[in-house]
Amino acid sequence: MDHKTGLSTFKRFGTVLAVGSIAFSIFVLFTLTHQNSIIDFVEEFPKTIVLGGRVQNGTTNVVKEAEDATVTPQAKGGKGENITGSEVAKDKVLGEKAQNGLPAAPEESILKNTSSAAGPKSQLIAHPSNDSFQPSRVTNDKLLDELLAPTFNEGSCLSSCGPLSKPFDKVMKMGTKSSKNIAATKCKYIVWTPANGLGNRMITLAAAFLYAILTDRVLLVRFGSDMAGLFCEPFPDSSWLLPQKFPYRKEWKHVETYEGMLNKTKNSKELWPSFLILNLQHAHDRHNNFFHCDRSQGLLHKVPVLILRSDQYFAPSLFMVPSFEQELSKMFPEKDTVFHHLGRYLFHPSNEAWDLITRFYQAHLAKAKERIGLQIRVYNTHKSPHETVIKEILACTYKHKLLPELEMQSSVTSPMKNTSKAVLVASLYPEYGEKLRAMYLNNTTVTGEVVRVFQPSHEQRQNSNDNMHNIKAWTEIYLLSLCDALITSPRSTFGYVAQGLRGLKPWIWQKVFGDQISDPPCQQAMSMEPCFHYPPKHDCKDRKVNFTSLFPHIISCEDASLGLKLVNVYG
Numbered sequence: 001m002d003h004k005t006g007l008s009t010f011k012r013f014g015t016v017l018a019v020g021s022i023a024f025s026i027f028v029l030f031t032l033t034h035q036n037s038i039i040d041f042v043e044e045f046p047k048t049i050v051l052g053g054r055v056q057n058g059t060t061n062v063v064k065e066a067e068d069a070t071v072t073p074q075a076k077g078g079k080g081e082n083i084t085g086s087e088v089a090k091d092k093v094l095g096e097k098a099q100n101g102l103p104a105a106p107e108e109s110i111l112k113n114t115s116s117a118a119g120p121k122s123q124l125i126a127h128p129s130n131d132s133f134q135p136s137r138v139t140n141d142k143l144l145d146e147l148l149a150p151t152f153n154e155g156s157c158l159s160s161c162g163p164l165s166k167p168f169d170k171v172m173k174m175g176t177k178s179s180k181n182i183a184a185t186k187c188k189y190i191v192w193t194p195a196n197g198l199g200n201r202m203i204t205l206a207a208a209f210l211y212a213i214l215t216d217r218v219l220l221v222r223f224g225s226d227m228a229g230l231f232c233e234p235f236p237d238s239s240w241l242l243p244q245k246f247p248y249r250k251e252w253k254h255v256e257t258y259e260g261m262l263n264k265t266k267n268s269k270e271l272w273p274s275f276l277i278l279n280l281q282h283a284h285d286r287h288n289n290f291f292h293c294d295r296s297q298g299l300l301h302k303v304p305v306l307i308l309r310s311d312q313y314f315a316p317s318l319f320m321v322p323s324f325e326q327e328l329s330k331m332f333p334e335k336d337t338v339f340h341h342l343g344r345y346l347f348h349p350s351n352e353a354w355d356l357i358t359r360f361y362q363a364h365l366a367k368a369k370e371r372i373g374l375q376i377r378v379y380n381t382h383k384s385p386h387e388t389v390i391k392e393i394l395a396c397t398y399k400h401k402l403l404p405e406l407e408m409q410s411s412v413t414s415p416m417k418n419t420s421k422a423v424l425v426a427s428l429y430p431e432y433g434e435k436l437r438a439m440y441l442n443n444t445t446v447t448g449e450v451v452r453v454f455q456p457s458h459e460q461r462q463n464s465n466d467n468m469h470n471i472k473a474w475t476e477i478y479l480l481s482l483c484d485a486l487i488t489s490p491r492s493t494f495g496y497v498a499q500g501l502r503g504l505k506p507w508i509w510q511k512v513f514g515d516q517i518s519d520p521p522c523q524q525a526m527s528m529e530p531c532f533h534y535p536p537k538h539d540c541k542d543r544k545v546n547f548t549s550l551f552p553h554i555i556s557c558e559d560a561s562l563g564l565k566l567v568n569v570y571g
Helices: 010-023 040-041 062-068 085-100 108-111 137-147 166-172 199-216 256-263 294-299 322-331 337-347 351-364 384-400 431-442 467-480 493-502
Strands: 189-193 218-219 275-279 303-309 371-376 421-426 451-454 484-486 505-508 523-525 555-556 565-566
Touching: 040 322, 085 371, 108 565, 137 523, 199 322, 199 337, 199 467, 199 493, 275 484, 294 421, 322 523, 337 493, 351 421, 351 451, 351 467, 371 384, 371 431, 371 493, 384 431, 384 505, 384 523, 421 431, 431 451, 467 505, 484 493
Parallel strands: 189 218, 189 303, 275 303, 371 421, 371 484, 421 451, 484 505
Antiparallel strands: 505 523, 555 565
């Protein structure tokens, strides 16, 4: 979003950065009770407790120290220009973020003031970080402008166009009638609405955030009760939650659709609706075909409020838009880091989720020398029996030395030793965790390593409209993202989110049928980006086209031949 430079008062700097600085810190003090069994962990999911308050002190004074500072190009490594105090402040925040990694510790860490009383490192948990995937300076600037907008930019979209602003109220009162003057509206918005499971929601929300940045829109999210208590607010001093007073909140039938607007503008009648439904769901194929066209983006830019319906990671289509190309190239010189950077800025576990994450991690994963995450999503257990899936996953782990093979000739209970490897199983079905746990508990390994297997929950079926189900899912996604290696399921958005937050290329096990194990049993993904399962099929002249031949940084997905994903192109 376009932000004008400006500084708030000294008090505003200190207040906002109390949230912003700690929100970038990755370390959190473990003060929670050790849990000895997985059953205890599952049964003790507490009722939703969301701490909405923010402390106003007890943080580092990086903004205060840098507020009036000016440094030379030599000190900053610049290109000959002086650097303002606000830029120094940003650099210090960025430096702390780069050192500690993302995602940030949630509000619980703010309330407990871990920044000044964190204690020795042995008591902390750090989110694994890959130093080779650092955000570009352009990306940092844009994302920090969003996250710290009230601190550094008084005229930002968040502070001047947010849900409590006068421009927002003005747009809300426009109604659904079309008008020539609507296109000149200063403040514009994109309203994200949920569809399908949590994985779909998160990858779509990240894509919507990128679209908001590219098109100077304020991102608002329509969370229902089934998503309460999952995430911390990502934008200090400005909520991303859609206000209750938003018109058409429960019923969209009176809102203009993108197709309807296209038909009206064919005769050059420049009448623009104030609200428009942008449908990018996988079942809405025709609409997806032209979203990537500059003409479509030109029309959409004139509409103040876009209501997004999507269950897809449509970020690759934004790289097809000619008018976005230059900006995206600056933001993401490494094309396969889009979700990695956006997701680690947006998605921070709430207090309740963080409590579950830290308790389970400390109880079962913290002391292992290596953590292996197995994400197993089976859509039809009759076509893909549990036994066959387990055999294929084991074949994958043995082939790529992720887990040690078993000494099957001696079936002796392994002695109680320190765990060398911990296996985290994330699945709706208990059979996987139970089978693997028994195998490694009742047999020794050929390497002598001790392997322990843990499965946090097993819901049996997906229930995306249930709040506790989603909190458990988010907890397991985050735990997977703390692993050193991942084996994920084909076409699973659950796995996409975990691999993207972690910043690694997973091994994807192949879809199995009956008792046949695939050869090879798995293949490593070419990038850590999610797959866009249902991309456009036609160019902007309505000709069927293969987009992988037009864009070297877009390839077919390993787990969905018709899908597309972003990859890094090395010169």
